[in-house]
Amino acid sequence: MQLAEITTGAVETFLRGKRSGENTKKSLLEMVILEQQGLSSEIEKEMALADLFGEIIEKNYLQFRKAEKLTPSLPKDRDNLKIKIQEDFGLGNADLEAWSALYYRYMAPLSTNVEDLAAAAGVVPQQFRRRINSGLAFVVDHLRRMERQAMDKRPQVNPNLPIPDYSHLIAVQSYVDKLNTAINQPDGAFMVSLEGLGGIGKTALARAFVSAPLTEEKWKRILWVSARQEYLSNFGTIQSLSGNAATLDDVTARLADQLGVSHLASKNIPDRLEGLQAALNMEPTLVVVDNLESVEEYEQLIPALAKLNGQTRFLITTRKTLRQFPFVFCIPLGELNNRDAFELVSSETHRLGKPGIVNQETFDQLYELVGGIPLAIKLVAAQVMIRPLEQIISGFRQAKAGMDNLYRYLYWEAWQLLAENTRHLMLSFLASDPEGEDLEFIHLMSGLGDQFYPALQELHQFSLLEISGDVHKPRYRLHRLTITFLQTDILKVWGGEDASQP
Incomplete structure (x- = not known):
């Protein structure tokens, strides 16, 4: 995530959710500092982030108390809590007051509202609230510094991989878990296919999976060959793509180039495959073939790739199922449910600069038409920036205003x-x-x-x-x-x- 997305609002939303037990949006779970811990599930990331906040806030609070020659300890009961707050706010140290206010509002085991905390501190609630805001700003500064260091330590970007066309993915954890089991485990399948309707998120899921810390740690090399011939922009126009693999010859030539054995491209297919197998067997390799259905001889390509397995595993994305091949582990992707689809459209409209423009009631009408296909939802988010809702609904029903290109x-x-x-x-x-x-x-x-x-x-x-x-x-x-x-x-x-x- 971007450093600018680490805000006081995001931090307080997380802290408030943990304190109240409410299920709030947790955008901070996308931070690199959590990815680098090898955490895969949202629950694991939440626990790790809660521990991190506790460490930052408690450590700084106790350090400031020690600097003021106060006992660096946490309260044992409610009476002791009031005494410590009085001590913290009795010295005129604004930084100590900020860490104290933040700790007692969100981290202390004894939950207390702002009014009671302000009374204990001897200040008005507005003043106590300002100190909480200052504490949140301190936490944001700490997080941004930690995130920047984590970003700097990330490995160099793999030149074989396409640029992600998403800011974050929604409701994909169950699929990521299946991919981890199928590909990253020693007894997993050597060929896995992500299958589903166009626009349902197969490429985005594959891209996110190969960039996950567990996957990068497991595979020394990750290759990516795309057979996509065109894409639909967020504004409903079909854009052609050039230079992508369209035949068995193209796919194997691309693999040879990424493996550093481009001279194999001049050989016939059998000899080329033999050379590729030798190159692939040198170290563990994960190969992604994206948009397989666009490859003319895909029914010949799959058995040809299967012969290369050795230390190599393959991840395929396709609109056409590969269930006819007994060695392929198939993962079908379904559409988003209403709640997750609404989260996606809200995220997209926020990214485009108009947060809240689509409410739940409005979206319910659209969901009846478009369901939970992410590509269609992103198109809706872009269209709602410039068109009234009635026109968008009419566009879907009459195949107009960019929706005809979506259907095509x-x-x-x-x-x-x-x-x-x-x-x-x-x-x-x-x-x-x-x-x-x-x-x-x-x-x-x-x-x-x-x-x-x-x-x-x-x-x-x-x-x-x-x-x-x-x-x-x-x-x-x-x-x-x-x-x-x-x-x-x-x-x-x-x-x-x-x-x-x-």
Whole structure:
């Protein structure tokens, strides 16, 4: 996180939350000083940060008491607490008063409100509050210095990795835990795929995972090959990307270059793969292939990469499932729930300079249309800066005002490749319960007879199907955004276009 994000407000929000037990936003958990401790879960980071605050505040408070020739000890009971506050505020030392006020307000085992603390100190509550603010400023200064030192100690940025396109990620810890188990553990899988609809956050999750301290410590080399051909900007325009891998030849040539054996690019594929295997076996390596579905011969690429495993493990991001390969450990990504999606849109509008512009009631209307696809939520946050809510909702429903490009980016390729029966099955979900239906109902509703299961399998293959419930009573549904997309007229427009010209 940026040093400017370490503020008195953020510190007090955390301290107040720990004191009251409330579940408040904890932006400070993104600090590098916590990352470098190898902590993975939010609970571990909270505990470590609480300990750090306790150490900073108690240490400075006792040091200032000692400097004033007061006993450097903490109170044992409420009466002793009042005596010590009187001592602290009776010497005219503003710094001691600041550390004292902060300690007794947020750190002392005996919880006491500002009014009672002010009375014990012999000052008005406003004066005591000012001392708390001064103490918070001291803590911020300490934290910023520690964070700057931690940043300076971070290893050099890996030139193979793309620049992160996020400030922080929301609701990803369960996926990070799965990746740690699957990739960073000795008995993990040698090939893992992050699978899901376009825009659901596969690339961002992979980027965050490879930069995590546990991953950087485990793997001596981390390589990244991107097959992404285009991206959707936050303002709804599709931007083309050049120079990315589009074929098996491209992917293996990129790997050779990052391994420092670029001469292998001139060899045929079998010889090149043999050379890559020798180079990869020299030290533990993690290889990321991003946007696999854009590689023309991806069905040949996966077995080819599998032969290179040795000391190497592979992390793949793809819109198309790799379940057909028995050696691939698949991790499907789901959409954000309403609460997490609202946190994301709030974070984005704050980043764009208009915090609070979207309230929960307003967002509830949008969530019914777009669901929890992070790419769509970021587009909403950017659009709400310049358009009224009604126009944004209309844009989603009528595929206008940049939303047509969103649909094209997410669904064009899949729609062109789906069999006619699969398209028919997709459209039949329009009459289903948004929370999902059982298999028997969907089968009957589709009218596809014996062709139902192949169509259902193809929807699953393209990550267009969400399955919830358990193995005894699974429920099937499409993403909310997919339903909204199917309700627009854009399919009529696409029907009149040359399928080869997206």
